[in-house]
Amino acid sequence: MALSLLSCLSLCALVPGCRTVNHRIEGGNCELNEADDRWDGILPPVSDQSFGYYRRVIPTSALETDAAHANKTCHVDHVLLDNTCLEIVATGNHNHSSALETCHRRYGRLAILDTPELLTVLGLLGPYGSAGKYYIDIVRKNDGILVWGATQVPVDLTTPAWLSGQPDDYQYGAGPEDCGSIEANGAQFFFMDTPCNLADRGYICQYGQYATRGL
Numbered sequence: 001m002a003l004s005l006l007s008c009l010s011l012c013a014l015v016p017g018c019r020t021v022n023h024r025i026e027g028g029n030c031e032l033n034e035a036d037d038r039w040d041g042i043l044p045p046v047s048d049q050s051f052g053y054y055r056r057v058i059p060t061s062a063l064e065t066d067a068a069h070a071n072k073t074c075h076v077d078h079v080l081l082d083n084t085c086l087e088i089v090a091t092g093n094h095n096h097s098s099a100l101e102t103c104h105r106r107y108g109r110l111a112i113l114d115t116p117e118l119l120t121v122l123g124l125l126g127p128y129g130s131a132g133k134y135y136i137d138i139v140r141k142n143d144g145i146l147v148w149g150a151t152q153v154p155v156d157l158t159t160p161a162w163l164s165g166q167p168d169d170y171q172y173g174a175g176p177e178d179c180g181s182i183e184a185n186g187a188q189f190f191f192m193d194t195p196c197n198l199a200d201r202g203y204i205c206q207y208g209q210y211a212t213r214g215l
């Protein structure tokens, strides 16, 4: 069945579970995908290069359908930074892997904060003395190097985002510090290396915008 891009996206909007589509203008091929795996470095199952990959234009809640939010490219509760949408959850009972899973389940990833603009999120994290703690996508590889998990790119250890003296791979308490978190120190929030199994924190997930054309 040949469908226009608009019809293909409309079909996706009607089919429960559809998150993205592959569409080829010529021939009108329309493939519905349940997954949105942009962030995992896994290309969607396209049949050939001439297919375009499109995200479903949500909205996921009533709020997003009203006029005031009509032009938002991120969920209304998310922060738009560097063309990505950040979901900031200050508290929770997450460890690193459950935080990661939570973001993936929502078709996002644990946040990679690797540009100056993305780092400005540190200034948005709650009032003085806030107890918010956030897992982000920093993991230590076997060779000891800290990388952004999804991309395996080494984390810049020279940015002022790190608390002074961190990362220190402190080996006591809850174990080796093989993951990264954001925590408050006085009035400011910083990166720290922390154990992966702390079940006491929130997370920052990162999503693509509600654009229609992905990749």
Ligand SMILES: *[C@@H]1O[C@H](CO)[C@@H](O)[C@H](O)[C@H]1NC(C)=O
Pocket: 067, 068, 069, 070, 071
């Ligand atoms: C949304 O964007 C369109 C086109 O730029 C504009 O005409 C409209 O006023 C905007 N709506 C809102 C609610 O900002």
Ligand SMILES: *[C@@H]1O[C@H](CO)[C@@H](O)[C@H](O)[C@H]1NC(C)=O
Pocket: 094, 095, 096, 097, 098, 196, 197, 198, 199
């Ligand atoms: C992380 O939390 C999940 C859910 O509570 C739990 O099943 C898992 O064992 C925990 N993993 C680690 C490494 O602590």
